[in-house]
Amino acid sequence: MEASYQVLEQLYKKMLLGGPLEKESQEYAFYLNLPFSAQDLSTSDFLKWPCVHHGNQASSVNIDATPTPVASMNLKMNFQVSNPRDIMLLQLTVIKMMLTKILSKKMEFSIKEKYSDIIEILLKPYELESKLIGTFHGSDKLLSHMAAKCLASLLYLQLREKAIVNKTWTSFCLKTLSDYPESNTISYCLWTLTAVIKEILKATCLQKAEILKQFLTSFDFLFEVFYCSVFSQHFENYQDMSLNPKVTNFLICFLELLEILIASRIHLKLYFTCQRIFYLKIFCALDIITWPIHSLVKKQFIVLLKRCLLHKVGEDVLNTSLPTLAEQDPYLDMDMLTLGNAFLQAVNLGWLKQLSISGKPSHFGGSEVQPGNKSLVHDLIILRASSLVLLKSLEIKVHNCTSANEVKAELQKFMSGLLTFLKQHLQPSLKLHHHCEWISKIFIEQDDDMLEATKASLSIYLKFTSIVTSRVEERSNNQATHHPLFCGTNHYALLPLASDPTAFGTNTEQKDKQIVKSKQSNLRIDNTSSPGTSQSLVDYDSSEDSEEESVEEKCLSNIKQTSLNLQDITEIRETISVTGEKNQSYLESTAKLLDPKESSNRSSFGCQAATKSTAYQTVISCKTLKCLKELERAISRLHRRHLFPYNPSALLKLLKHIDAINKNK
Template sequence: METFYHVLEQLYKKILLGAPLENDTQEYALYLNLPFSIQDLSTSNFLRWPCVHHGNQPGSVNIGATPIPVELINFKINFQVSNPRDIMLLQLTVIKMMITKILSKKMEFTIKEKYNAIIEILLKSHELESKLISTFHGSDKLLSHMAAKCLASLLHLQLREKDIINKTWTDFCLKSFSDYPESNTISYCLWTLTAVIKEILKATCLRKAGLLKQFLASFDFHFEVFYCSVFSQNFENNHDTKILNPKITNFLICFLELLEILIASRIHLKLYLTCQRVFYLKIFCALDIISWPIHSLVKKKFIILIKRCLLHKVGEDVLNTSLPTLTEQDPYLDMDMLALGNAFLQAVNLGWLKQLSVSEKPSHFGGSEVQSENKSLLVPDLIILRASSLVLLKSLEIKVHDCMSASEIKAELQKFMSELLTFLKHHLHSSLKLHHHCEWLSKIFIEQDDDMLEAAKASLSIYLKLTRTWNEAAKDMTQEKETWDHQTHENGFNPHCIFLFLLKNIGFDATVLLDFLISSETCFLEYFVRYLKLLQGEKNNFSDVCKLFDEAELKDGMPISRIVTSHVEERYSNQATHQHLFCGTNHCALLPVASDPTTSGTNNKQKDNQTMKLKQPNLLMCIDNISSPRASQSLVDYSGSSEDSEEESVEEEYLSTVKQTPLNNQVNTKIREIVSVTGEKNQNYLESTAILLDPKEASTLSSVNSEAAPNSIASETVIICKTFKCLKELEKAISRLHRRHLFPYNPSALLKLLKHIDTINKNMNVL
């Protein structure tokens, strides 16, 4: 056996180097021939491996007419030197490596031909696939895992090189599906399926879609039946919550990973098979998984998978690649996304969030809880809170855009946002306690930029849709518009509050916004453009919200909701206007209204404001080819103005296709050097702003903990000053980078929009 192991070791080294094999292919097939069953690994049965056939004469071993080296005959003498299990592991490793070399484009054709001949002998004469599958029935997990890896490579090789779907493998999978949950090999079946699909997606050949369609065709119908049977299982008998069944956990993780790669293949290869759509169409039966007595890691992976589906980001981590360009629209995407969103909202309406358990301690990646002696440092599992909140918000966005009437939209919004805010307040500790309903987004997403901006974008999208629908329904009814303004705060999605909380969390640092604009990892550009366009028409709303922020900071940390109450009571104490209550879980407050005539000044200013609201710039996307830092194409054109809904839908479509190219390290370093130079010139921003406002207030405003009188000009406008100053610094930084050809795309249209915002700021007589 020692000689046998030594020969395999030398073969491994040759294949690793891609060296040619001199001996006969039958001889190499002998060394690589696996035992047929796991029992043949025992030392007593090792001599009866199919690869060894005793000849008529002692001292000779033959396979047909192929002579075998004489040294193999003597391996019985050194039987205890090597472990048969080690030999089988080495055989599997060599076979896997040989298949990898065959699939490589860098290998010489003659060497590939030799490797192919050996694999063919193993398949035809020695039933390689059957022996690999038989390994799954054993108790040795390492051998089974290595066999699964080897089988996945073999299936991919047969499919890509010969357009063959292995019948033995297909029968094994279908039997595993039908035998579930009694099948002991189902996890290996799912893992191998996932591995083959990954290999196809990662391949560079042009016919990947055809190969995958051919591979999945035989499983398509049976997989839907299997999917339903998995989520219809009754786990109530599994009362052992202290020692969770690792078999169930492993199976469910393998199943969720297979679902993710199936959905990813739909996105990347434009395939729409039933097995790729079943998670969207039949999600409702799967949502009960959160109440199963299973490991929390499985529930977390499940919710994150739903989130990625709704964000259209499935497979980015698995395939380590970004989403492909949407050159061809998925004909079923809108229908499937609506089905997924509606099913989730239906579950929430039935108490899904109440059933979702959230650990009071954060957890590591593997699911184990973080141990800490200081309980004050512990926070709830924000991963679950973020994922579930974003799923609800995206589902609500899809639902809102599918609704027609303003009353229907209003009812859906109030119902589900109230459910979400109640859920969050129940799980957030005192350190994360909400003082304003709109603060929830910043509180739970502050540690994850990409999800935070996705949530902000979804919230803004809901606001834009509802505002348009509500304005169409209410027309010029002032009281209805005031009611609508209250409801945006009450339901925690006022876009101006959300944007200001974002700026406060980053310290009004323009360089952070610049990083967001340059990065390709978030949707900040899309969100930022939409918000700036909104700000053009809602400057009065923005000003009112800023004043509330100022007063909240000046009153020693008093909750914003209480500031809002006193602010509105003071402004409307002499009016007979009906006051609308802001009813939250812990607070009841009054909010300012956008249509207050006192904020508009003269009638001429009112007309200007109305004209500004009517200006909804149209986006015209130009060619998005930014392979060079010197790209001169236009990103977007904001100069147009139209209220036409069809043009706005075109704007949404084009804006969603905006791509940002990350810069290399050298360019990024130059950017930071340029920005830092200008940053030094503006380090005394608060002092200079205070002087512009009122020289007497300069020393007060220079401190972040300013306690200026609430009635002073400075106390009412400090947040506005900070906001517009931040945007002005951002505009200057982008302009400098653009002049030096260091910005990754042409920001001319974005600069035009920022300059327009600066003009609005000057017209508001703040600076």
């Protein structure tokens, strides 16, 4: 036993140094052959097994022979080898390293060829894959984990080098998924699947899509049945499973597999059922928040929902950005709509009320915050993710509505429900002076999520103001045939705050009077809004950025001219800043010129409100875009000089996306 360990240690050190192997491949394979099979695991006590090697090579190798010492290596034992477990751990470590070096492009061809010969011997005479799978049935978690890592590398090697899927593994995988929940090896099966797909996605070869297609084909249909089986279980009838590591580990592995499957769909443009199932059958999975399981699993599930809706699935795992929306598969819009509608339906049935927010918030890893820390009262990760999922789902829903009334009803129902949910969990810290403040209060610690929430809110607003604007224009055109003096309708009479349930049904005339007064005070010309006196968000200057600043100033001027040029805006603002009486008399005189017989206070007031509404929206839009552009400019400067406190790539990406949307419109 000690001699075997010394041979393996010598082999391990040679591989670390990248030196050639002098002995025959069969001899090395003999010492790397795992000392048991799957049948042994079910019939024997692992710790009592002797270090016995089975196979045709046993008689040709002297087990007791002392290995030839190498001058540059110290072969002293680090600890006393007392059982075969130590031998097997070293065997698995060497096999994993050998597979990694075969997959590496930096290894010399002769050394890589030697390693490949050893692996081939381990596969054919010694049935390496069967023995690796056999360790999953044992109780030793470390051995099982090491075996799973070796198996994942082996499967990927066969896929990449020979374009074949291991039949032994396929049979094990299909049986394990079919036997759920009775199977006790399901977590290792899911973990290995995830690891292989990750390796395929990280590869630089051009045939990644074909490799993954071949890998997924074998179990695609069965995975749908397995997915439904997982979420159709009535876990609520079980006792508390939050302390059951087996259940927690299985669910975490399952969610990780779902995420990597979705990421592979987006990256490689494959549309298997297993890659779309989370979108198409999400409704049955939403009940997971009511299960008596560890809060970490629920948190991971909600974060996965958020990443799907934000188009950020797999970014953390793969450390790369996903392709742009223009490069997506043809089913993505439909699947996103299905996902968003299912979530809103669940919210309508009380999903938010069932979501438990722990009074003792924990880090994402699961460790609880110290009791003495009173600054954190609630788990903001779940609050942020849930709020953003609802907001993004609502954005998708709104953009697929066909009428302004439908949009208004959806906004009133879900936004008021969201505010009620947040106030329930954040009182008394959430004291809103305005309904939009909830965005900053919830997302203040996560600026990329804050910008996503802001972008979704603006998208909903723009969509609503555009079925409303077109509706007003249509109504104006229709009435102009019979009443030439009717110039338009006050947009804001149709546009109350979506999150304020009391705003709907307010008397139109009273609202119009309030808006007229507020616009007269808010829309006066100020020197700070002129292009020559605009101030940056960060007050510093550098000669190296002077050229860039001039270019960016041109960009800002282009933004200001999106709907009206700056001179037109100024003229309109000067006009509407006049007192109410002058506006009234001016509009009335204009109306009389058009048709003296049909002159009326209502028509002149409609013209006044429509003019002010258009000017106000234009000015606000320009100011908002200017602010966001300056924010991007300031952060970019700081990032280039390594002065920004963290990597703002995600934030800058969102800001550039907003700028691109504006230019397209």
